[in-house]
Amino acid sequence: QVQLVESGGGLVQIGGSLKLSCTGSGRSFAGNAMGWFRQALGKEREFVASINANQPGGTTIYSDSVKGRFTISRDTAKNTVYLQMNSLKSEDTAVYFCATRQYIGTSPNEGAYYYWGQGTQVTVSS
Numbered sequence: 001q002v003q004l005v006e007s008g009g010g011l012v013q014i015g016g017s018l019k020l021s022c023t024g025s026g027r028s029f030a031g032n033a034m035g036w037f038r039q040a041l042g043k044e045r046e047f048v049a050s051i052n053a054n055q056p057g058g059t060t061i062y063s064d065s066v067k068g069r070f071t072i073s074r075d076t077a078k079n080t081v082y083l084q085m086n087s088l089k090s091e092d093t094a095v096y097f098c099a100t101r102q103y104i105g106t107s108p109n110e111g112a113y114y115y116w117g118q119g120t121q122v123t124v125s126s
Contacts, residue, residue: 002026002115004098009120012088016124020083022098022117030054033101034074034081035113038094045097045110049083053104061106065091088124095119
């Protein structure tokens with residue numbers, strides 16, 4: 001059974017940092033691009049970051065709202081993708097989901113991903 005499981009969420013103060021992890025099981029995702037999305041209460045799910053498959057170059061893309069603060073990375077040997085979140089703001093509060101797509105290239109489009117994790121809650125508070 002193919003699964004993506006997120007971890008690392010929690011409560012953090014404004015300006016703090018958190019590192020989310022997403023570990024895959026059931027198959028390797030080394031040949032697949034991965035992405036992080038988030039959904040705040042009462043809002044639609046939105047793109048956060050994406051990283052391409054394990055190829056030289058390590059192409060990444062970010063939403064404008066997190067660019068310069070968040071970093072996506074992956075460890076192919078651990079079948080895990082990470083999201084390092086720094087300088088957190090109250091508006092970063094959301095459930096964060098990881099996802100994978102069938103192709104090697106990045107995408108900001110939710111419909112381009114076909115396996116999703118269950119999400120992990122991140123709450124940024126003063």
